Structure formats: structure tokens, C-alpha cells
Amino acid sequence: MKSITWLSPTDPPDRFPPVERALDDPAGLLAAGGDLSTVRLLAAYQRGIFPWYSAGQPVLWWSPDPRAVLLPAEFRLSRSLAKTLRNRGFIPRIDHDFQGVIDACAAPRTRSPGTWLLPEMRAAYLQLHHLGHAHSFETWRDDTLVGGLYGVRLGNVFFGESMFSLERDASKAALARLVEYCRSQAVAVIDCQIPSQHLQSMGSRLISRTQFQDLLREHIAMEPVFVQYPRPNV
Numbered sequence: 001m002k003s004i005t006w007l008s009p010t011d012p013p014d015r016f017p018p019v020e021r022a023l024d025d026p027a028g029l030l031a032a033g034g035d036l037s038t039v040r041l042l043a044a045y046q047r048g049i050f051p052w053y054s055a056g057q058p059v060l061w062w063s064p065d066p067r068a069v070l071l072p073a074e075f076r077l078s079r080s081l082a083k084t085l086r087n088r089g090f091i092p093r094i095d096h097d098f099q100g101v102i103d104a105c106a107a108p109r110t111r112s113p114g115t116w117l118l119p120e121m122r123a124a125y126l127q128l129h130h131l132g133h134a135h136s137f138e139t140w141r142d143d144t145l146v147g148g149l150y151g152v153r154l155g156n157v158f159f160g161e162s163m164f165s166l167e168r169d170a171s172k173a174a175l176a177r178l179v180e181y182c183r184s185q186a187v188a189v190i191d192c193q194i195p196s197q198h199l200q201s202m203g204s205r206l207i208s209r210t211q212f213q214d215l216l217r218e219h220i221a222m223e224p225v226f227v228q229y230p231r232p233n234v
Contacts, residue, residue: 007034007061014043019063019209028064035059036124038131045152045159048209048216050193054116065209068192068199070160072182076203084169085176090147091140092177098129101136101148105162117162125161128152137178139170146170149178151191155220158182159191175202188219 002024005017011034022030030049034040036059044050044061053060084090102125106117128134133154139147147170149163158178165171182190191212192204207215 004029005031007031007059009033009035009037013037013040014047016044016047016049016061019048019213022063022065022209028062029060030063031061032058034061036120038124038127038133041124041128041152042133042154045154046216046220048191048212050159050161051121052116053118055118062193063209064194066206067209067212068195068204069207069212069215070179070190070192070199070202070204072179072187072190074203074205075176075179076201077176078201081169081172081176085173088169088173089141090170090173091142092173093138093140094177094181095129095135096138096140097145098134098136098150099126100145101138101150101164102126102162104145104148104164104166105150107164125150125152137174137181139165139167139173139177141167147172148174153187156185156187157189157191157216157219158187160193172202189215 002021004023005021007015016031019030022028036051041051048067049061049063051059052062102117102122106122125134134150134152136148136150138145146167147165149160149171151158151160153159163171163174178190181187192199195204195206
């Protein structure tokens with residue numbers, strides 16, 4: 001019978017069990033406890049593990065099976081989104097306001113008044129950003145941030161974490177810019193973690209945990225290098 005592994009903050013940062021030990025119910029739960037230190041987070045992502053928990057819970061570590069991914073070559077740019085990118089006046093930026101993106105992702109939403117992006121989570125990803133591991137793809141209208149997403153890049157894998165939109169299609173525009181960046185920089189995989197209709201409509205699909213682990217071994221073979229996407233003249 002499977003059971004989760006309990007971690008202590010004093011455990012080595014890479015002390016995660018094999019992902020095959022993740023529970024079937026709740027699906028993908030692998031471990032609990034530990035901390036959100038940079039070294040532990042990077043060790044987790046390298047193994048296809050991510051944190052996701054709510055207030056009052058310990059840090060919970062997940063490795064779902066199947067896994068939602070978007071391969072940049074399979075991205076579907078709809079005619080309506082292409083028209084939006086041409087005509088709506090959206091300005092794409094990268095890492096212009098990472099904290100603004102993560103704070104907007106954490107804000108309560110109509111269908112979800114709470115948030116899983118607790119203050120310690122936001123602080124941990126801000127630290128990853130300061131160290132060059134976490135990045136935001138943003139959609140601006142003039143001087144206002146209207147949509148975006150953030151995630152972690154290791155090697156040629158981008159682990160998407162969360163997205164938000166204050167205007168119609170603003171988060172989709174940010175994803176389109178991420179895909180364009182990935183294609184230009186040989187990033188092979190965008191990890192979407194769990195499926196959603198929103199992402200499926202843009203080309204994401206499910207693969208097995210085993211297939212996802214194979215992709216990680218193939219594409220996380222170097223230190224992450226991040227090259228700024230050219231900004232338009234504004």
C-alpha cells in the first residue's frame with residue numbers, strides 16, 4: 001500500500017521518494033513537509049515534482065499521472081487569438097513586473113475566493129526569480145498589466161505555474177508569447193501540470209508520468225540560460 005513520505009526542513013533538499021510512489025488518491029500526492037528553499041524547489045522540479053497546498057496544510061509535493069504538457073510545436077493559435085494579437089494593442093514583456101504577475105495570480109477569483117499562492121509561496125518564487133530561475137511572461141496595455149503567467153525554467157523545460165487575466169484573451173496572449181520564446185530558444189516542453197479546457201483548446205495534451213520523466217531526462221541537461229525576448233518600441 002502506498003503512503004506519502006514526510007520530509008523535515010533539515011532533510012537533504014533532494015530527499016524525495018521515486019515519483020512512482022505517488023498516491024492514487026489524492027492523485028499524484030507524493031510527499032509532505034520540508035520547506036520551500038531554493039535548493040529544495042529546484043531539486044523537486046528536476047524530478048517533475050511541484051508544491052501545491054492551502055493555508056493550514058504542510059507543504060504538499062505532487063507528481064500527477066497523467067501529466068498535462070504543451071509542446072511548443074503543437075501550440076494552436078486560433079484565428080481569433082491571432083486577430084487579438086494584431087489588433088488589441090497588447091504589449092508583450094518578460095520579467096518586467098514578476099511580482100505584479102505573481103500577486104495577480106494569487107488574488108481571489110470569482111469561482112475561487114481563496115488562494116493556494118500563500119505569502120511563503122510568493123516569497124519562494126520571488127527568490128527563484130531573483131536568482132534567474134523563475135520568469136514572467138506578461139501582457140500590458142499601455143502602463144497597465146492586464147494578464148500574464150509565471151513559471152520556472154530548467155534547461156529546456158519551462159514549468160508553468162499560474163496565469164491570470166484582467167482582460168479577455170490577455171493570459172492567452174501571454175502564453176502565445178511564451179510559446180514564441182520557447183520556439184526561438186529551443187525550449188522543448190511547457191509543463192502545464194494538470195489539464196484544463198483553457199489549455200487543451202490551445203494544444204496541451206496528457207502524457208504518462210513515465211513519458212514526462214523521459215522528457216525531463218532529455219531536456220534538463222544544462223544550467224538554465226534565459227535570454228530576454230525583444231521588447232517592442234513603446
